[in-house]
Amino acid sequence: MKKWIVSLVIILFVGFHSNQVNAAYASYVVIDAENGRTLVGQNEHERLPIASLTKIWTALIVLERSELTDLVYVSSRAASVEGSSIYLEQGQTYTIDYLVHGLMMQSGNDAATALAEHVGGSIEGFVYLMNEKAKLHQLTNTYFTNPTGLHDDKHLSSAYDTAKMLQIAMQNEEFQKVASTKVFSQGMTWKNKHRLLHEDVGAIAGKTGYTKVASRTLATFFKREQKSFVVVTLNEGNDWHIHKELANYIDANFSNEVIVKKGIYKTNGLSVSVEEPIQMLLRKGEHPKLQHILLVSRHPESKRAAWRVFEGDRVVASKLVQIKTR
Secondary structure (H helix, E strand, O other), rough: OOOEEEEEEEEEEOOOOOOOOOOOOOOEEEEEEEOOEEEEEOOOOOOOOEEEEEEHHHHHHHHHHOOOOEEEOOOOOOOOOOOOOOOOOOOEEHHHHHHHHHHHOOHHHHHHHHHHHHHOOOOHHHHHHHHHHEEEEEOOOOOOOOOOOOOOOOOOHHHHHHHHHHHOOOOOOOHHHHOOOOOOEOOEEEEEEEEEEHOOOEEEEEEEEEEEOOOEEEEEEEEEEEEEEEEEEOOOOOHHHHHHHHHHHHHHHEEEEEEOEOOOOEEOOOEEEEEOOOOEEEOOOOOOEEEEEEEEEEEOOEEEEEEEEEEEEEEEEEEEEEEEEO
């Protein structure tokens, strides 16, 4: 087991206070896409059905475990699954590329099922992968029973966990391309159902969802100048408007601040190179209490260290940095 040298630097600021956005709905959250820190929210950790926002996680696992050119056979189970569909034909084969676009852009439950059977060997095998990955990323309010988001009493997540899913998935370049696609043509033409992607509001990716039990669910990844953030609403009928209002609120009230500058830092006899600045969205005038902890491996061949920034007991930023030899 690796041992660690821990170097602690404490920077003291005044505490964080958030004014809630005035909106009447069951659950919402906005998180900093750089680090997952909650900017504003209401009931953001309440466990609720998320409908087809589930497919964010489905798509990420598929893309991590396959090639876009791989061929997928469509079983009778996949071709006949209930709900939204891209009308796959039983016994036919389709590329991962085609199916994952149909999954994210048209919310095809048949695509989700075919992909799950292909990657996981079975629906049950794929759901196991979904839950294991959720545990890995500490999505503690999330449990999956299927790859589609069709209702099951045990299939639940939270606005915060769902926002984290999109934040994590957008770090995958292939997912980012698929989730950002506005129009896809491959023998037919699909227009992304996420309406905000077609408007000039800074929305670059996202996913829609709906079931009778979950009602409307929506996840949007926004990028406005130097600010990147994720908005999720659950059980909100006016979600298009609310997402734009929340994005405007973040734009007006938060700025992107550098909390660790690029450069060379010396601590505990070591020189550490921060090659890219560590940044976070802060409310204008906000100066939170942060702890900076440098974790250095004792392994003689290791040249990397982990620079972690804590707010209380939560990691709000983390970056691998280079140990400089003398």
